[in-house]
Amino acid sequence: MKKLNIFFLSDNFPPERNAAATRVSERGVYWVEAGHELTVLTSAPNAPEGKIYSGYKNKWFQKEQFFGIKVFRVKTFITANEGFVLRILDFLSYMVMSFVAGLFLVRAKHDFIISTSPQFFTAISAWALAKVKRKPFIFELGDLWPESIRAVGAMKSSWVLDQIEKVELFLYRQSTAVIALTDDFKANLIHRGISAEKIFVVKNGVDLRRHKPEPKDVEILRELDIEQKFVVSYIGTMGAAHDLIRVVKAAKALQDEGDKKVAFLFVGAGAELQLIKSFANENSLKNVVFVAPQSKERIGLYWNLSDVALVHLKDSETFRSVIPSKMFEAMGYGKPIVMVAPHGEASDILKKTMTGWHLGDYDEQSFVRILKRLSNDPDEVAQVGKASLESSKLFTRERQANEFIAALLSVK
CATH class of the missing domain: 3.40.50.2000 (Glycogen Phosphorylase B;)
Structure with missing residues (x-):
């Protein structure tokens, strides 16, 4: 099997504990163990409380290693995982900073530029980097955003959400491939006019090396x-x-x-x-x-x-x-x-x-x-x-x- 060199954008990464951070990191360790190379561009860990984790600072640029994964962190606007406007500012700051940093970090050796959702501002950065660097852009679809914003009532249906949805569909169309976490996500995209041929379903999972039954403490x-x-x-x-x-x-x-x-x-x-x-x-x-x-x-x-x-x-x-x-x-x-x-x-x-x-x-x-x-x-x-x-x-x-x-x- 050909060994790949992957450049991955994710707003969240360990020691953060949310689904995206866990998915990207645990899966990435298996990639590295299989001989692939993985670089992750993320932010200073702060979710969901909006407080920088101990041992970290919200610096312009940081570099570390995580079980063989190269990790770069950029400075962003930090806020708790609540409040629509402040969260959007958080997302936008990562979008801008990851794009700027990516211009210097993405190399000719990288085979793919991948982003993960739920929020798709990360995908905008990945798409733009892929255009500039002439690399395939892969959209990992972890949540139907902004549809989920409507579902939880964080923002009522409006002209703004309609425009955001147009950007969402643009990113799906511009991607080389969409990796969806569920069959229903794929069906949703097909219904909205995205080609079925470019959508792959790779369902979530659990790392059985890290999660296993033990007696109650x-x-x-x-x-x-x-x-x-x-x-x-x-x-x-x-x-x-x-x-x-x-x-x-x-x-x-x-x-x-x-x-x-x-x-x-x-x-x-x-x-x-x-x-x-x-x-x-x-x-x-x-x-x-x-x-x-x-x-x-x-x-x-x-x-x-x-x-x-x-x-x-x-x-x-x-x-x-x-x-x-x-x-x-x-x-x-x-x-x-x-x-x-x-x-x-x-x-x-x-x-x-x-x-x-x-x-x-x-x-x-x-x-x-x-x-x-x-x-x-x-x-x-x-x-x-x-x-x-x-x-x-x-x-x-x-x-x-x-x-x-x-x-x-x-x-x-």
Whole structure:
């Protein structure tokens, strides 16, 4: 197999912990191990809180190595992952700075310039660099943006969003290829006039070398005061797309019924964190625990505390096409999944692999009932957990890395 030299633009990269940072880095390590070269151009780590991580500075230019990946960081406008206008300024600053830096960093040896979404300002920079440097431009489609902006209500339909959508379609058309994370994303693009021949589907996955089941850490259970509890965990970004206020309302309903067995564990940060924290405090919820975002080295401790993993998305047609990456991580840890989401590709995977329970009706009482039932049926939970762990072998990060390279080679 030909060895490729890839130049990759991603606004997020470790030690950030969001889906894009994890996907780009874990997959990239497999590329490097296979003999490919990878350069990532990113920003100073700050997401989602908008605070520079310890050991880093928001400098004009920084260089480091990450498990064989060459990483360059540029200075950007820093803000928390909330507030539409400030976030757009953040995205625009990365677009400009990555383009300027890329003019000096992209070499003749690079075979491809690739960008990843959700936000596509990164793709604008990659497209412009590809034009100047005469390289193939690959658009990795991680989310349908700006459609998702409408879905979460961050911005109402307007002339501005219409113009942004025109730019989105322009970038798809200008790309040498689009690598989509879901079949529904591909169908969406075809419906909007993008050639099917240039769209490849490479679904997300989990790095089984990093994510694996271990016994519960008794000390952490004791520290969080959830010993002897049936732990329902939500681990990851807490944004508008996840509608987690419904989860803490279910926690209140359980507490009001006198349930003392189920505990909800939230690990992470995001735009909706303060909202759900305030609800929990105002209602004196004893069955809800919040834990700050954890490093990749420690996040497994909290996955392994879980009895079931919660995947929750807002009730919107847009999210039918989304496959949350956390469902694959849950599989890696052998955790059964309770999914509250629109019927779509993610729920189809859940049903096909028999790795959990899907609630598509968004009925609070149905949600409460299934959690109470599972908390009293350890055998069913254990059986589905085994199916979940076995299914993780179908969705490995290594498989994703290989399929991505195969797609690149087919268009080279």
